[in-house]
Amino acid sequence: MEPSIAxxxxxxxxxxxxxxxxxxxxxxxxxxxxxxxxxxxxVVTKSLSTAPWEGYPNPTIFSVKGGGWINAVGLSNPGAANxxxxxxxxxxxxxxxxxVGSVPEDFETMLKEFENCKVKAYELNLSCxxxxxxxxxxxxxxxxxxxxxxxxxxTTNVPVIAKVGLGTSSYLNTVKxxxxxxxxxxxxxxxxxxxxIDVNLQRPILSNKFGGLSGTPIKPIALRCVYEISSQxxxxxxxxxxxxxWEDAVEFFLAGASxxxxxxxxxxxWVGVFDQINQGILQYMEKKGHSTIREMAGLAKRx
Ligand SMILES: Cc1cc2nc3c(=O)[nH]c(=O)nc-3n(C[C@H](O)[C@H](O)[C@H](O)COP(=O)(O)O)c2cc1C
Numbered sequence: 434m435e436p437s438i439a440x441x442x443x444x445x446x447x448x449x450x451x452x453x454x455x456x457x458x459x460x461x462x463x464x465x466x467x468x469x470x471x472x473x474x475x476v477v478t479k480s481l482s483t484a485p486w487e488g489y490p491n492p493t494i495f496s497v498k499g500g501g502w503i504n505a506v507g508l509s510n511p512g513a514a515n516x517x518x519x520x521x522x523x524x525x526x527x528x529x530x531x532x533v534g535s536v537p538e539d540f541e542t543m544l545k546e547f548e549n550c551k552v553k554a555y556e557l558n559l560s561c562x563x564x565x566x567x568x569x570x571x572x573x574x575x576x577x578x579x580x581x582x583x584x585x586x587x588t589t590n591v592p593v594i595a596k597v598g599l600g601t602s603s604y605l606n607t608v609k610x611x612x613x614x615x616x617x618x619x620x621x622x623x624x625x626x627x628x629x630i631d632v633n634l635q636r637p638i639l640s641n642k643f644g645g646l647s648g649t650p651i652k653p654i655a656l657r658c659v660y661e662i663s664s665q666x667x668x669x670x671x672x673x674x675x676x677x678x679w680e681d682a683v684e685f686f687l688a689g690a691s692x693x694x695x696x697x698x699x700x701x702x703w704v705g706v707f708d709q710i711n712q713g714i715l716q717y718m719e720k721k722g723h724s725t726i727r728e729m730a731g732l733a734k735r736x
Contacts, residue, residue: 434724435724436715436718436723436724436725437725438450438711438714438715438726439725439726440474440691440692441669441691441727442554442592442594442617442618442669442671442692443592443617443618443669444592444617445475445553445554445594445617445618445669447474447475447527447692448474449473449474449707449711450474450682450691450692450693450711450714450726451472451473451474451692451693451695451710451711452473452474452476452477452529452671452692452693452694452695453465453468453475453476453694453695453699454477454673454694454695455477455478455479455480455531455556455558455596455694455696456506456508456531456696457695457696457697457699457700458699459478459479460478460479460481460510460511462519462520462521462526465526465528466524466526468704468707469525469526469527471704471705471707471708472707472708472710472711473704473707474527474692475526475528475529475553476526476527476529477529477556477694478516478528478529478530479508479510479531480508480531480532480533480561481510481511481512481516481530481531481533481543482510482513482532482533482534482543482567483512483513483534483539483542483543484512485511485512485515486507486508486509486510487507487509488506488508488509488510489505489506489507489509489639489640489641490640491640492638492639492640493505493506493639493640493641494506494639494644495638495639495644497629497650500648500649500650501649501650501651502646502648502697502700503624503627503628503629503638503639503644504624504639504644504645505563505639505640505641505643505645507563507564507641508533508564508567508568513532513542513543513546513547514546517547517550520547520550520552522549522550524551528551528552529552529553529554529555529594530547530552530554530555530556531555531556531557531558531596532544532556532557532558533557533558533561533564533567533568534567534571534581535566535571536581537581537583537584537585538584540557540581540584540585540588541584541585544585544589545588552591553591553592554591554592554617554618555585555591555592555593555594556593556595556596556620557581557582557585557593557594557595557596558596558623559572559578559581559595559598559607559611560572560597560598560600560604560623561598561623561624561645562598562599562623562625562626562643562644562645563626563641563643563644563645568623569598569623569626570600572597572598572604572607573600573601573602573607575606575607578595578610578611579613582610582615583614583615586614586615592617592618593616593617593618594616594617594618594619594671595607595608595611595616595619595620596619596620596621596622596623596673597611597619597622597658598621598622598623598624598625599625599654604621604622604658605662605665608621608662608665609665609666612666617669618668618669618670618671619662619669619670619671620670620671620673620694621655621658621670621671621672621673621674622651622673624644624645624646624647624651625645625646625651626643626645627644628642628643647674647675647696647697648675648677648696648697649677649697650675651674651675652674652675652676652681653675654674655673655674655675655676655685656672656674656684656685656688658674659672659688659689659690660689660733662689663688663689663690663731663734669691670690671690671691671692671693671694672685672686672688672690672692672693672694673693673694673696674696675697676693676694676710677695677697677698678709678710678713679711679712679713679714679716679717680713681693682710682713682714683713683714683729684733686714686726686729686730687729687731687732687733688731688733688734689730689731689733691726691727691730695710714726
């Protein structure tokens with residue numbers, strides 16, 4: 434059988450397994466369409482909130498010596514309602530809408546805005562490490578995770594993904610609570626809380642002091658998380674964190690992921706990276722005799 438890189442993340446079917454991660458290229462539909470034409474199986478929007486958020490003052494992003502970035506943009510976004518208005522009824526790009534909020538009612542309100550829009554899935558940001566009362570602060574609270582996931586699942590029939598990250602409590606508790614509350618899939622992971630200090634000014638570089646580390650340095654951590662989740666649960670997983678080559682993507686499949694997301698790698702390679710990775714995965718499958726991504730998913734757990 435000819436190999437195919439089409440994949441399914443539970444009920445979410447994608448022609449290609451490499452997606453754009455949230456927050457990397459904003460919410461422009463023109464950009465999303467270009468990424469889709471360049472081989473992205475789906476695009477995830479910047480996380481959207483009930484009202485527009487301004488974000489933090491500069492500096493908000495810092496390039497780390499040896500690779501990677503630390504960012505604290507502060508989840509700046511125009512608000513869910515403003516973005517929903519821009520989606521055309523006949524748009525054909527698979528869009529995953531990322532939502533961020535503090536309480537179940539925030540998510541309920543935002544879902545209503547997208548009721549008549551073509552949305553492939555929702556991704557709940559339970560893991561941003563640098564904004565108070567949302568993201569990781571929610572992900573670290575099992576009661577809130579349960580309430581939010583249950584509410585979202587009762588409000589929409591569109592598949593819902595929980596994006597988890599490394600907070601102060603075990604992310605595996607967040608994963609378990611989300612699964613017990615009916616989540617359809619997990620994205621792992623978000624950026625990892627980090628900081629940088631300017632030795633001349635003798636102060637933190639980012640205006641928010643702390644930010645999130647992304648890119649190559651976090652790949653082994655993200656891979657470990659995907660492997661741990663897939664070892665403990667039968668749930669579709671999207672791997673995210675430091676992926677920039679087809680070999681990276683294949684590692685995540687072998688650890689148990691059914692798809693991957695690219696963030697920081699896009700800054701270095703721009704849109705050509707999607708097709709490069711798709712081609713590399715296909716050639717690897719031909720060489721190893723795998724027909725589907727599903728056949729590869731989790732193979733590293735045999736040993
Ligand atoms: C500038 C920037 C903004 C981000 N904004 C968001 C966001 O709004 N929501 C979210 O869930 N993740 C956000 N992330 C995290 C990424 O989606 C991704 O999880 C993380 O960068 C790890 O992937 P990478 O190493 O491929 O970049 C952002 C990352 C960066 C670098």
